[in-house]
């Protein structure tokens with residue numbers, strides 16, 4: 007079967023939902039998909055077990071104050087809260103609690119926890135120790151090695167697995183994993199069979215049956231390897247493969263080309279009612295001789311083409327991070343910028359870079375075997391880097407600047423073909439970037455701008471080694487000779503300390519609002535829900551929500567499949583995205599979600615950062631993540647660009663207590679209701695490494711350089727802090 011045939015076989019137009027192959031054992035349907043006979047999952051497989059057990063657990067799911075608390079069991083109602091004039095006042099646990107309690111700050115707890123959590127695909131790091139006995143909820147339950155590691159529920163680490171600094175890092179590293187001979191598990195069962203599954207709409211579609219054995223076949227050495235000929239084999243790249251000298255499957259997926267028509271290129275969604283409120287957010291700039299902020303696009307003095315593109319993109323007003331970052335980048339300074347989710351960080355770096363390129367009189371790059379881009383942008387996930395690429399393409403429309411995107415899970419040859427046609431701005435995920443550099447298709451000598459989006463993620467132990475390799479690659483200009491820009495909504499202190507390797511010593515640090523804080527346009531609700539009640543609660547909430555677009559985050563890939571299947575069974579149109587899905591499936595899922603075909607997207611952390619999807623009105627944390635930073639990114643998929651959104655999180659006291667303190671802080675900083683039961687748990691829980699801190703900042707994300715001068719605090723309308731109400735905790739700053 008040729009490639010095309012294979013695609014035709016599995017990509018049906020109506021295939022909007024995903025029922026993974028391992029589920030087929032449990033579900034069967036009539037030909038019309040109307041009937042759905044469910045065999046209960048074995049209790050040892052999922053903690054969201056059979057309904058009888060759900061019922062049993064529900065009867066005691068809340069305790070103490072939580073029983074009487076309004077938050078327990080309320081899915082959509084939320085008491086009105088007085089939010090004005092009280093940053094951290096009233097119920098602001100953060101102020102009274104954290105300053106009184108002295109918690110030891112672990113050396114690198116935030117860093118390590120962050121890393122292990124983010125890496126739901128990281129095969130090495132997932133060897134944590136389960137906090138939950140008996141439940142196969144661990145990240146590593148998803149690893150290919152899980153079956154080899156024996157039974158369920160033992161040491162299936164869920165969260166906080168001790169990271170081992172592998173480069174098999176999460177989202178993008180699968181290229182590397184595949185090259186490594188498939189030990190890390192393939193993504194798909196073989197295509198040797200097909201069966202019908204039911205989608206939420208009752209559609210039927212072809213699903214593949216694994217040739218692997220049962221559940222073990224879900225991943226494993228013998229599973230899917232799609233070669234160009236459509237046969238299953240582990241084909242050495244050296245044997246006609248395209249990449250390197252190691253063995254692995256040949257990835258054949260060629261992503262669809264980006265849209266060519268102007269309307270699609272400039273398609274955008276509207277800013278929300280709170281867009282103007284950005285002006286009241288305080289901004290801190292630290293470092294020497296920071297150039298003044300600009301207040302309008304005109305002040306940036308960009309060329310006409312760029313201004314036209316900005317207008318066509320529907321941008322009329324700068325967001326705070328843009329007001330500060332654009333002049334800093336135009337002045338040639340290195341920058342670390344931290345601003346809330348959805349507040350326009352992408353344009354904050356793209357516009358000044360493009361402006362520079364235009365000013366420097368960049369010449370159109372021509373077909374060449376070795377391309378030497380002026381700008382390299384890296385981001386941790388494929389979908390995110392693709393999004394950044396589309397933004398770069400939009401803003402460079404009508405110029406001779408050519409942006410190219412390359413990422414894992416796609417045919418390497420395709421990446422190379424894109425590059426050799428010319429490349430001024432290279433948008434890449436780390437694994438693919440290093441591959442291409444290794445193949446001498448990209449030379450680094452001309453790099454003037456290096457951008458790390460989601461920079462804290464890019465520098466943590468998952469991607470850090472790869473990034474260090476990048477900056478020490480032959481030809482890469484030293485940090486003194488290039489401009490390095492880092493953007494994120496969160497910047498743990500440990501990560502900032504690493505930034506010195508990348509940034510010039512006089513870099514500027516821009517902090518918009520509460521550093522590492524949640525976007526205030528997201529209404530946050532925390533519900534106490536025991537693990538066995540979660541599915542029922544989820545369905546209840548989703549039924550109330552109706553067709554509004556909702557992202558449901560779970561902690562593991564396997565669980566994402568399970569919950570997606572479960573929701574489909576409940577006739578809720580659902581799709582899923584996670585690192586075990588093939589790239590074409592990931593893109594299909596995202597497309598179905600974007601266009602509203604599947605209003606529910608079940609996702610792992612792979613979708614937590616950066617994704618900008620119109621009209622996501624709800625985020626549900628079915629499982630809370632292991633770190634507060636991850637929580638901030640996840641809920642930031644809604645409430646973007648001045649729009650409002652809602653986030654509901656299931657807090658399971660059996661497993662989430664370590665998050666109680668930082669959650670309370672995040673909630674109070676964002677002027678949200680803090681449930682009394684959560685306060686109670688927070689007070690009674692000692693969390694090593696958590697610093698409520700005398701400075702009142704749990705994020706450890708202030709500028710860590712102690713002796714800077716020239717700190718400049720303005721709100722984004724341009725007034726000094728003494729002239730404006732100060733919602734920012736000054737103590738956060740040294």
Ligand SMILES: Nc1ncnc2c1ncn2[C@@H]1O[C@H](COP(=O)(O)OP(=O)(O)OP(=O)(O)O)[C@@H](O)[C@H]1O
Pocket residue numbers: 274275277320321322323324325328345346347348349350351352353494495615616617618642643646647
């Ligand atoms: N000045 C502006 N005017 C109108 N819309 C804007 C402006 N700046 C950015 N946007 C839009 O706001 C949305 C969010 O921007 P972007 O994705 O860059 O946010 P972000 O800060 O990078 O978020 P995250 O932290 O989640 O990665 C995008 O749709 C973008 O086009």
